[in-house]
Amino acid sequence: MAKDTIRVTFLGGLGEIGRNCLALEQDGRIVIVDAGLMFPEPTMYGVDIILPDFRWLIDRRDRVDAIVLTHGHEDHTGALRYLVKDVNVPIYGSALTLGFARHRLTEAKVAKDLTFIEVADGERRRIGPFEVEFIPVTHSVPSAHALAFHTKVGIVVHSGDFKLDLTPIDGRRTDVARLAAIGDEGVALLLCDSTNAEEPGFTASERSVGGALRRLFLERPKRRMVVACFASHIHRVQQIIDVAREQNRKIVLMGRSMETNVKLARKLHLLHVDTADFIDVENIDRFEPGEVCVICTGSQGEPLAALSKLSRGDARYLQVGADDTVILSSHPIPGNEWTVGRVIDDLHRAGTEVIHSGHEPVHASGHARQGELRMFHQLVRPRNFVPVHGEYRHMVHHADLALSMGLSEKHVVICEDGDQIEVTAAGIRRSGQVPAGFHYIDGSAGDLDEKPLEERRMLAEFGVLQIAAGIDRDRGVIRQPVRLTARGWFDGESDRDLITSVTTSVRDALESALRDGDRDESSLNKVAQRAAGRLLGQKFRRQPVLLAAIVVL
Numbered sequence: 417m418a419k420d421t422i423r424v425t426f427l428g429g430l431g432e433i434g435r436n437c438l439a440l441e442q443d444g445r446i447v448i449v450d451a452g453l454m455f456p457e458p459t460m461y462g463v464d465i466i467l468p469d470f471r472w473l474i475d476r477r478d479r480v481d482a483i484v485l486t487h488g489h490e491d492h493t494g495a496l497r498y499l500v501k502d503v504n505v506p507i508y509g510s511a512l513t514l515g516f517a518r519h520r521l522t523e524a525k526v527a528k529d530l531t532f533i534e535v536a537d538g539e540r541r542r543i544g545p546f547e548v549e550f551i552p553v554t555h556s557v558p559s560a561h562a563l564a565f566h567t568k569v570g571i572v573v574h575s576g577d578f579k580l581d582l583t584p585i586d587g588r589r590t591d592v593a594r595l596a597a598i599g600d601e602g603v604a605l606l607l608c609d610s611t612n613a614e615e616p617g618f619t620a621s622e623r624s625v626g627g628a629l630r631r632l633f634l635e636r637p638k639r640r641m642v643v644a645c646f647a648s649h650i651h652r653v654q655q656i657i658d659v660a661r662e663q664n665r666k667i668v669l670m671g672r673s674m675e676t677n678v679k680l681a682r683k684l685h686l687l688h689v690d691t692a693d694f695i696d697v698e699n700i701d702r703f704e705p706g707e708v709c710v711i712c713t714g715s716q717g718e719p720l721a722a723l724s725k726l727s728r729g730d731a732r733y734l735q736v737g738a739d740d741t742v743i744l745s746s747h748p749i750p751g752n753e754w755t756v757g758r759v760i761d762d763l764h765r766a767g768t769e770v771i772h773s774g775h776e777p778v779h780a781s782g783h784a785r786q787g788e789l790r791m792f793h794q795l796v797r798p799r800n801f802v803p804v805h806g807e808y809r810h811m812v813h814h815a816d817l818a819l820s821m822g823l824s825e826k827h828v829v830i831c832e833d834g835d836q837i838e839v840t841a842a843g844i845r846r847s848g849q850v851p852a853g854f855h856y857i858d859g860s861a862g863d864l865d866e867k868p869l870e871e872r873r874m875l876a877e878f879g880v881l882q883i884a885a886g887i888d889r890d891r892g893v894i895r896q897p898v899r900l901t902a903r904g905w906f907d908g909e910s911d912r913d914l915i916t917s918v919t920t921s922v923r924d925a926l927e928s929a930l931r932d933g934d935r936d937e938s939s940l941n942k943v944a945q946r947a948a949g950r951l952l953g954q955k956f957r958r959q960p961v962l963l964a965a966i967v968v969l
């Protein structure tokens with residue numbers, strides 16, 4: 417890499433919502449921005465989470481100086497516990513961001529030898545080869561930052577996740593004055609959140625949600641109100657608490673992450689509530705429905721979270737029914753619509769009233785829409801632009817928006833995971849590619865790559881048919897007869913004749929091979945598989961996965 421060049425390597429988050437991670441490099445030194453996870457699609461059977469591929473970073477760990485976190489969401493911090501095992505460098509972020517991250521790292525028992533360095537709003541610090549500024553932005557978690565890296569070629573601005581909320585709950589607005597001043601100093605590159613780049617207009621203020629909640633509560637003075645939201649959304653929790661207190665309702669927290677996050681946010685003075693306002697869920701029946709407000713996790717339909725348990729009647733101490741109103745103060749993340757739908761159905765089945773963002777304004781996004789993105793571009797006025805944090809279509813729309821703001825095409829580059837770019841005084845260019853595929857994590861068992869996952873899909877879709885037999889090597893005959901075992905294969909379950917004819921054709925094929933002198937196990941396995949495959953192929957378009965276990969004894 418030439419002098420007076422900075423390089424950016426995109427390791428995740430460009431082409432999907434989740435597993436955000438990139439590396440910024442100057443003079444051979446690297447600073448990592450975020451290390452997030454992604455939640456799997458329903459067809460990724462058995463996959464718990466998806467990480468960025470960290471191999472490129474691990475190979476260069478001696479050159480990595482720090483990890484800088486923009487904010488405390490899991491899609492930005494959830495992969496830290498895997499990354500820090502190999503790349504142990506200081507981690508920078510706001511008190512709340514580090515508080516959330518540290519809690520997860522402690523749970524994973526990897527926090528012990530790590531260095532956490534807390535930064536304040538507006539602070540400017542030497543980190544590796546850069547001066548880095550932490551600029552306050554509004555988002556759906558408090559204490560989020562945009563980052564300004566002062567580099568040899570000018571300033572690199574990373575927006576983090578943001579919206580331009582002018583009436584935030586904590587009064588901490590996006591620092592547009594500082595962004596404009598940075599624009600005056602000269603921004604070489606803007607990397608900007610694309611999540612809502614398809615949406616025209618402006619995202620509603622978080623405060624508008626409080627208004628909607630207040631009205632819904634006022635209309636239901638005699639009902640028990642149960643509100644589900646993200647446990648990290650401290651400002652949402654604050655508004656629910658405020659509305660509940662206005663009606664003299666006691667507050668019950670349900671869900672472990674809700675309890676932990678509320679505790680941390682209170683300690684950091686980011687959440688304001690008296691201990692006397694809370695009651696334990698064990699005591700909930702001592703109060704009339706109209707005297708209680710439950711705040712719980714599970715707004716994404718997560719099967720083990722509090723709301724799912726309530727919907728199934730599995731929660732201890734609380735059964736929801738005709739006296740309850742459940743508000744889902746959230747919007748399903750793409751991929752979660754189905755599970756959220758099932759939870760809503762089950763709540764209805766229990767006779768509960770359900771209110772969600774589909775018909776009441778009980779949620780506001782944390783991400784900037786087109787109007788705010790235009791404003792951000794205008795404040796920063798970058799020489800070069802790469803859209804980040806979005807599915808491919810979001811990034812295309814964001815690139816179009818940048819072009820419409822006056823950037824020329826050679827200064828706007830749409831990248832995907834694994835792409836590298838270099839920025840110089842002259843401009844921006846693609847400079848290479850590194851491995852950046854999905855890294856699947858399967859419970860505690862460890863890592864998965866594409867192949868077993870593809871096999872799981874086949875098993876799930878087609879079922880499996882196992883063919884077993886024992887061969888007498890010396891006599892060249894079948895000693896233990898051909899036996900078929902089917903799992904998850906519709907046709908096989910119901911059709912005995914079919915099983916018989918598959919058995920016969922496998923037996924005939926094996927006997928014929930044995931007459932020809934074949935005694936090789938793997939070859940006989942292939943013979944059996946082929947015979948079964950041929951017969952099933954004639955009858956069905958969809959064949960089960962065939963497994964042969966022919967043993968030569």
Ligand SMILES: [Zn+2]
Pocket residue numbers: 436489491492577805
């Ligand atoms: Zn994000």
Ligand SMILES: [Zn+2]
Pocket residue numbers: 487489555556577782
């Ligand atoms: Zn976020």
